[in-house]
Amino acid sequence: MAFEITDDFLENLSELIISKDDKALTILFSEVHFADIAEVLDEVTFDEAIYIIKLLDSEKTSEILTELDEDTREKILGSLSAQEIADEVGEMDTDDAADIIGELSEERQKRVINALEDDDLAADIKELLSYDDDTAGALMAKELVKVYETWTVAGCMRRIRGQAKDVTRVHSIYVVDKEDKLVGRLSLKDLIIAKSDQKIADISKDTVDSVNVHEDDEEVAKIMTKYDLEAIPVVDDNNVLLGRITIDDIVDVLKEEADKDYQMAAGLTQDVDSDDSILQLTKARIPWLFLGLVGGVGAFIIMEGFQDVFSKYAALFFFTPLIAAMAGNVGVQSSAIIVQGLANDDVKGSINSRLLKEMLLAALNGVILALFLFFFVWAYEGKIDLALAISASLVVVIIIAGLIGTFVPLFLNKRGIDPAIATGPFITTSNDIFGILIYFMIAKLILGI
The missing domain is CATH 3.10.580.10 (CBS-domain)
Incomplete structure (x- = not known):
């Protein structure tokens, strides 16, 4: 049966800590997995978490520390002495020990390493800390x-x-x-x-x-x-x-990379979470929000240049959000598939072959959607030329959006830039602008304005 943190459990736990019933606390956690205990520590107060950490034996708490949320672990490590931290990491595998010590300041790192009783472990940790982050050396364990x-x-x-x-x-x-x-x-x-x-x-x-x-x-x-x-x-x-x-170390790498790509796709430039400060969250979000603002201004300038089109065919104005939305959606779909393929190393062949395939796919989807839109506009507005202009524009916009969504992440990847940056507001904004421009140009051409 899976362990569940209930209000009754937390209330009972608090009462045992207040009464300092160490024996009952030890029995309570004796059959609980260290990952579940880590979740408990994230739910209780800081003082209660420290009490539990200092009560349980190092063999168990060393495992708990590796599972804790980084912010919680940082606070707990800050309240422990160098010797207490050394006792904890002494029970860990070298890779976990290096990760924990690596989160400390340089001064505390030296004090903790000097407090280790095992000289071989101390030497191994120093070696692992010497490797650059995000390399195999920083990820490996010495035990084999x-x-x-x-x-x-x-x-x-x-x-x-x-x-x-x-x-x-x-x-x-x-x-x-x-x-x-x-x-x-x-x-x-x-x-x-x-x-x-x-x-x-x-x-x-x-x-x-x-x-x-x-x-x-x-x-x-x-x-x-x-x-x-x-x-x-x-x-x-x-x-x-x-x-x-x-x-297990690779699973952590994949999870971190997936989180990073998800945030970049959502328009976040830094690794943040919901518990970060308002200033940190603002710094992460504002660059892409500003890009969206610039895109909106660009769309306004384009639409202002086609006022003569609006004056004769006001209905074109009301279909503008549809065209922009379709361009953005198609671009994000195309780029998301390419980014996923690049991440999994599944994208093979030349860029030209990829672009050709995406163009044919976009053309097929565009024609299907345009046929529906053509009959809708014709039936609703009663003007076949207007229906043809809007539906033809939709086909071209979808093809261009698909090509942009495919080319940009491939281009970024060739230049050594993380292609995940292409799947969010960057693609959406660029396709909005191009989509609106193409829409009015084709409409103006077909309608003879």
């Missing part, structure tokens, strides 16, 4: 199981037992040479059925996917997704094995 190709199966089994106790999940066994260079991988099945005196080199597979320590984390995610990997080893420029990246 590796064996030397010269070992025998019997010797390998003994050494694996010693290594595996520090590894949460053993996805793969990596084989290295005497210089610690990655040369292959070993399956547990092959290890178990092999003869005890066989060399590891004789039973290992020399094909193994790996990523460079400086590889972009999004590229790592693409590789692991493409080859359906649960873990992938990380090597340096000399192919020396440094660590491994597991699928």
Whole structure:
């Protein structure tokens, strides 16, 4: 049965904390998953959260800290001493420990690392913190199981037992040479059925996917997704094995990238959430809102230049929102498909072939919609030339909007700019302006004004 945070649960929890009934609190959380406890800490007061963190053992609270909302975790870490934080990260995998310590100021980072009892852990964390953000090095964990190709199966089994106790999940066994260079991988099945005196080199597979320590984390995610990997080893420029990246870390990368792309598509220039300050939210939103304002002014100037058209065919004015809306919608649809394809590495072939396909698709959709609009305008206004002008304009506007929505993200991607920026107000505004301009030009041409 799934754990549920109810008002009764929170009320009971507060009463236990007020009465300092530590035994009852320990029993209460003994069967609760650390991810659920993290949700509880987000619901209670700050003082109550600190009380719970300091009450539970470090083995459990270390897991809780990794699941907490960043703002909540920052506040909790700020109330803990360097030694208390060191006790917590001492129970974590190196990648999680580095992430937690990386959120602290440089001064606190040094104090926490110096307070660690395990010198090897301290060295590993320092190494992970030295890598640039958004790289495989910053994402990897140092815990892994590796064996030397010269070992025998019997010797390998003994050494694996010693290594595996520090590894949460053993996805793969990596084989290295005497210089610690990655040369292959070993399956547990092959290890178990092999003869005890066989060399590891004789039973290992020399094909193994790996990523460079400086590889972009999004590229790592693409590789692991493409080859359906649960873990992938990380090597340096000399192919020396440094660590491994597991699928749970990649899920976090994909989630963060999806959140970022969603916000960019919505017209937010920074990574923000609903709890941020009004000033932060304003900074994130105002650039794209200003772009929309500029687009509106541009549409006004265009429409003002076609006053002679309005004076003879006032109905054209009332169909302007429809044309602008269709242009914006088609552009966003086209760009969203392309951006998704680029993110999943599914967009292949030349830009020209993509544009041709989108033009044919837009033309088909435009004709279908225009036929409906033609008969509606003809029946409603009783003017076949007006119906032809509006429906023909719609076809051309949809084709142009589809081409813009396809070309812009492909162009941005070629220039190394995140194409997600194209799916929001940028495409909508540009298509609104072009759509209105094309609409009146075609209408003026057909109506002979």
